[in-house]
Amino acid sequence: MLQNQKIEPRTLQGFDDRHGAEMIVRNHVKNVWEDIFQNFGYSAIETPSLEYSEILTGKYGEEEKLIYHFEDHGGRRVALRYDQTVPFARYLTQHRNLIVLPFKRYEISRVWRADAARKGRRREFYQCDIDIAGTDSMMADSEILQVLYAGFMKLGFAEHKILLNHRKLVSGFIQSLNISQEQAIEVYRAIDKFDKVGQEGVKKELLDRGIQSQFIPKILEFISLDGDNNQVMLSTLADLVKGNELGELGLSELKEIIEICAFAGIPSQNIQISPRLVRGLDYYTGAIFEVVVDGFPGSLAGGGRYDGLCGRFSNEEIHAVGVAVGFEPLCMLMTEKKMGPKNTAPADLFLVLFNNEMKKDVLHLAQNFRTKGLRVQVSYEASKLGKQFEKANKLGIPQVVILGPDEKARGVYVVKNMETGEQKEEKIPV
């Protein structure tokens, strides 16, 4: 070992150290979702970070190139997971005999994508997922939206909108234009770029992808449909897919989901049908949805029904619907808008050490505060008091506790409020 040769301390591009106030926000967001998930009766599961490469390939469409693959010590082709959904489908089929269906699970953990790194797009990030497997009931699709509504309300996004669409509705519409199934996937991918490139951009994408120009005005009309009134939107869409079995099925499921959401108390202004929402991933088959808020580009959650995914691993088809909350954009937005917890200090109290003879008394007092649930730091050095106060101040700890020989003789300690400078005495507990 060449101990004197210094290694430059640095992180890989797209990978982050996180600390301080940022971690306080992250833990807050994580705890809110975890509470809500448990509140709705979801169970925690964990799947490994590494999977056999073959488990992940062929599931993510054009994004598949972003998967980190490598060869392990035993010569196996392995891959870091790209999301938590494909591993969940693998999990379901692998442990099928142990699982009571319908099965509701949540998972909040890291995923990896070798994407072009920039602000808001990192190579390692958290996903925050729930899924319901084993039912095709629209009660399940609606429950996912109820969970989203509950979580975003709890986090302070009263104005959030759940955008809702249905793959079968879009497929039915495309089918009714007599576009082939192979071409349909190209239409999806073009529409998926709407938010980035706008209507003109989609038009160009459609042409580039070989869609015949006669279809394009109708497609553009469909994806331009917009409106706050879901009932009006439903009847407009009903006209567009009239007579197409697939489209009508999709529409009736959409209707049912919206009805159940209303039963569950989601205000209609928080749900909006959006025909141009398609979501890029290959595996969706039914309802699809995203959560957006004004002033933030991109979505804060995205998901849908993927009834075909488990069939990649097993002959038994298992219906499934789920959502991934965009943990990273959500934390970023809440940090920027200062929507996180106000108290970001590492402790509530800082106990100074007047001199080394006071160690026992100070440590005893610290333990007493801790049993009351307070977060307590104790000074490690009996340095000058001013220096110890400065330390507490730098850390933003709101209160400092002084217990010196004089205080001890009087059976008290002093609490100093670091913001106001106010001091008060309290009795030392026995």
Place this chain on the structure above:
Amino acid sequence: MLQNQKIEPRTLQGFDDRHGAEMIVRNHVKNVWEDIFQNFGYSAIETPSLEYSEILTGKYGEEEKLIYHFEDHGGRRVALRYDQTVPFARYLTQHRNLIVLPFKRYEISRVWRADAARKGRRREFYQCDIDIAGTDSMMADSEILQVLYAGFMKLGFAEHKILLNHRKLVSGFIQSLNISQEQAIEVYRAIDKFDKVGQEGVKKELLDRGIQSQFIPKILEFISLDGDNNQVMLSTLADLVKGNELGELGLSELKEIIEICAFAGIPSQNIQISPRLVRGLDYYTGAIFEVVVDGFPGSLAGGGRYDGLCGRFSNEEIHAVGVAVGFEPLCMLMTEKKMGPKNTAPADLFLVLFNNEMKKDVLHLAQNFRTKGLRVQVSYEASKLGKQFEKANKLGIPQVVILGPDEKARGVYVVKNMETGEQKEEKIPV
């Protein structure tokens, strides 16, 4: 995509799916430690799963071969982290200008080691770490032991023992035998195998590693020292290192740590000096410790002072002391001994759906229970009631709630205790 070609759903050897009661125990253990860490004023940080390979190499002695290295999309040599300590040292030096010292952090996350997989030794597992950087005060070393004591007590291990030793004490002793510094590291590694191979095994290891036979009886005598009375042990050790500066320094630090732990209320029977404890990792420089409990082979936590580690990344030396709680053995042991939470059901209540006309009322009632903090599942199907009860039973949900048209007419719902069969009526809240 060959959708019809099934991929066998399987996990890599040494990597685990976790669910059900196991996850309940894991979350419980995680929450207990997180609460204790925050109680002692530690801040959460996160470092990436992937680091430049050069950050990790040369830090782990013989274990280094277990690191997962690979080349990323940009041709960089990268590695999955082997522990959380080396990345923490990298973090400290990289962000030195942002950090107020002493700095206390915790991190509970995954690490990877390409080890021979077997029960209790997995290739992916959680570590649960705290570290204090920027002080050489024995108050810090002692605080780590206070945190361990608090956590293991909270988890129900009243009889746990913190084994304590000091690298300088052992080094001083070896020095006093006139063993060279190069050979000393071989002595450490031999002693480290004591728990696996016993005294005779260590003797053989020492010979194999080229230690001259005249030293061996003295080394064996040293590592056989054992005893519950720390004061007796301290004076025995004082005789053994008398006149050796390094050994005496180590011993005086040990004494101070033990004294401060007593001040902080750790009973003396929970701390035991163990001269044969050396811990394999290259980077320890001062106090070292492990937590053991009767009837469990191996340790439930391990750590120590590593004042030299940051010097690998920077010219500034930053003192540091920390511990990794053995999250995995701890969860395994608690699961086996049924020491985890009793209630392992995914929900407290299961609301049956009498018929589809009752959806609105049932969903409304569910939301009401949830706002009271109850964990609630709602049936997705208005199937036969018996089938719905069976579902709740299979999931172990203790209470089922029935709200059918008759109940609604009377303004009540029925709660059935699934264990006793007892039923009672409650008023529907407005």
